[in-house]
Amino acid sequence: MAACRALVSRAVLPLHFHHVCRGVMLTHIREKKRWMKAYTLIMERKRKMEGPPPPKPRSQQPNFDYHAEVEAFSARLQESFSVELLKTAFVNTCYLRSEEERRRALGLDLETTTLNLKDNGKLCVHGQQFTKGFLSDWCRGSFPSLPEEGVAAVVGHLTGSEVMCHVAQNLAVEDLTMSAEFPVPDETLQGTFFAVIGALEQSSGPVRAGLFIRDFLVTQLIGKDLFDMWKVVDPMGLLVKELTLKGIALPEPRLIRSAGASTVLPLYFVGLYSDRKLLAQGPGETVLAAEEEAARVALRKLYGFTENRRPWDFTAPREQLQKPSAQALTSG
Amino acid sequence: MSSFSRSAQQWATFARSWFLIDARMQPPGKIASVCSVRLQGKHKPIYHPLSDIGDHVVVMNTRHIAFSGNKWEQKVYSSHTGYPGSFKQLTAAQMHKKDPTAIIKLAVYGMLPKNLTRRTMMQRLHLFPDDVLPDDILRNLTEELPQPREIPRKLSEYTQEERDAFPMLWTPPEDYRMK
Numbered sequence A: 001m002a003a004c005r006a007l008v009s010r011a012v013l014p015l016h017f018h019h020v021c022r023g024v025m026l027t028h029i030r031e032k033k034r035w036m037k038a039y040t041l042i043m044e045r046k047r048k049m050e051g052p053p054p055p056k057p058r059s060q061q062p063n064f065d066y067h068a069e070v071e072a073f074s075a076r077l078q079e080s081f082s083v084e085l086l087k088t089a090f091v092n093t094c095y096l097r098s099e100e101e102r103r104r105a106l107g108l109d110l111e112t113t114t115l116n117l118k119d120n121g122k123l124c125v126h127g128q129q130f131t132k133g134f135l136s137d138w139c140r141g142s143f144p145s146l147p148e149e150g151v152a153a154v155v156g157h158l159t160g161s162e163v164m165c166h167v168a169q170n171l172a173v174e175d176l177t178m179s180a181e182f183p184v185p186d187e188t189l190q191g192t193f194f195a196v197i198g199a200l201e202q203s204s205g206p207v208r209a210g211l212f213i214r215d216f217l218v219t220q221l222i223g224k225d226l227f228d229m230w231k232v233v234d235p236m237g238l239l240v241k242e243l244t245l246k247g248i249a250l251p252e253p254r255l256i257r258s259a260g261a262s263t264v265l266p267l268y269f270v271g272l273y274s275d276r277k278l279l280a281q282g283p284g285e286t287v288l289a290a291e292e293e294a295a296r297v298a299l300r301k302l303y304g305f306t307e308n309r310r311p312w313d314f315t316a317p318r319e320q321l322q323k324p325s326a327q328a329l330t331s332g
Numbered sequence B: 001m002s003s004f005s006r007s008a009q010q011w012a013t014f015a016r017s018w019f020l021i022d023a024r025m026q027p028p029g030k031i032a033s034v035c036s037v038r039l040q041g042k043h044k045p046i047y048h049p050l051s052d053i054g055d056h057v058v059v060m061n062t063r064h065i066a067f068s069g070n071k072w073e074q075k076v077y078s079s080h081t082g083y084p085g086s087f088k089q090l091t092a093a094q095m096h097k098k099d100p101t102a103i104i105k106l107a108v109y110g111m112l113p114k115n116l117t118r119r120t121m122m123q124r125l126h127l128f129p130d131d132v133l134p135d136d137i138l139r140n141l142t143e144e145l146p147q148p149r150e151i152p153r154k155l156s157e158y159t160q161e162e163r164d165a166f167p168m169l170w171t172p173p174e175d176y177r178m179k
Helices: A002-009 A035-050 A066-076 A083-090 A093-106 A121-142 A148-158 A161-170 A186-204 A206-216 A235-246 A287-303 A324-330 B006-014 B028-040 B092-098 B102-111 B117-123 B135-140 B160-165
Strands: A017-021 A024-027 A252-259 A267-274 A277-284 B018-022 B056-060 B076-080 B087-091 B125-127
Touching: A066 A083, A083 A121, A083 A186, A121 A148, A121 A186, A121 A206, A148 A161, A161 A186, A186 A206, A235 A287, A252 A287, A267 A287, A267 B006, A277 A287, A277 B006, B018 B028, B028 B056, B028 B102, B028 B117, B076 B092, B087 B092, B092 B102, B102 B117, B102 B125, B117 B125
Parallel strands: B018 B056, B056 B125
Antiparallel strands: A017 A024, A252 A267, A267 A277, B076 B087
């Protein structure tokens, strides 16, 4: 009984012990085996020496049917992909090359056993162009006052490998990609995801592909700050440029509040006034840092990227979305 | 507040402010309760007793506090060092004469939570008998708190017009002699 209780308190039950339900433990042993301890210790030592097992791709784990998975992929996303286009989208160049190497190494004749698979290169390029175009249109529509560098920065962040790989891994694109190495490298995964978008656009049309991009990529912007994505070195200079373009008076910084100025942890609030009216105020550790922060807050207000802006509407009805430009304007 | 960068917002949230309060003609208990609230950090929505987010409070003109009633003569401050024959009792007036900041200090000390953080909070309380403050404290100040008691005006502070405009309760006859 004491032995059972000690065993139950461990995270992993040893062999021959099974939890049937809470409070009931089934033991397929008659008594305590003398070899059990030595065996368990050797296995633990082996596990500690070798480290965790290398990750295996889902296709090499049990219960995987590629065709069924591809069809399930399109059903899960509620999109109607054409199956050959989708299967082509998942095939990468590195995979084709590694397959041909393998076949040559096995000594198979190349003429009789050619690979019927096509590359996803063209689909990838097409998908990338479409995605970047759609995202730029959407960005310009939602934030009309955001300049071109800002739009490029936001689109670059969304189509960058971090965001795209995160989305691709969570949509199970990584499980279906056919590539030479596992785990799939970031650029390959990004290319595969672009190819999937390209396949979607060619199967269901630009409207559905636009909705897909909006639902999966644009949502990654929620909660993100503009200057996380767009690295601006001199916000004050940019603000002065923006205000001169609009014809508003140039900003004058004034110290609004300060706390603990002669301590090691001071706080200053600097406000920017143009023509005696407050544009924005920002806190900082030093007066210069506070002024820079105030400039950033003013830029966020100008570009409409404040925290209290109206959230994007992801429930736009289908009938309005005829043209990409109209779609971009209504989803803003 | 709105649309600050994350690091700037965090810095501003956890910064320690410096409050100034003028104790002239104020009851020391009311001053002490305002001080204790700010020293514990209970005026902040991020308050937690273990967080150490209290602010600094600077009290000036502690020499000019005003007890109500007869407390200057009747309120007694007692102390005993533990040795036999060292029980001292001082009235508030004697205590105030000896040390003009002691009354407020003892009042705040009694109003803070009775745990180890109390001493740290007392270190953040700065008491000055008059309105002469050292330069570095003056530079640190953020805000002045309003006085808890509205000071009534002396008769000499009213203008002649205000005195004339005050309604008379009854008009005395011509030959009435006022003492």
